[in-house]
Amino acid sequence: MKLDxxxxxxxxxxxxxxxxxxxxxxxxxxxxAIQAGQLPIVRLPVARSRKSGRGVPGVGRRILIDVQxxxxxxxxxxxxxx
Numbered sequence: 001m002k003l004d005x006x007x008x009x010x011x012x013x014x015x016x017x018x019x020x021x022x023x024x025x026x027x028x029x030x031x032x033a034i035q036a037g038q039l040p041i042v043r044l045p046v047a048r049s050r051k052s053g054r055g056v057p058g059v060g061r062r063i064l065i066d067v068q069x070x071x072x073x074x075x076x077x078x079x080x081x082x
Contacts, residue, residue: 013042013064022070030065033073040069 011018019039020027033039042064 012067014067014070016063016065019065019070022067023074034063034065038076039065039073042066 014022016027016030020030023030030039034041043062044060044064046060
């Protein structure tokens with residue numbers, strides 16, 4: 001019996017450090033792009049406690065960046081030389 005390897009999942013959302021690695025830049029560069037409005041962020045909803053069913057309504061504190069937005073940033077930053 002041959003076991004199939006588990007499928008590899010490529011994450012769509014990256015944290016700031018992963019986004020910096022994806023862009024081959026620093027976290028400071030990612031932060032500046034966010035602050036300048038060039039790079040939107042994603043904040044996922046806060047999960048509710050399983051035990052009490054309670055949770056603080058709103059969004060999580062963790063800043064995530066969509067890979068598709070990183071790709072758009074890259075495309076927009078391309079320079080063409082004549």
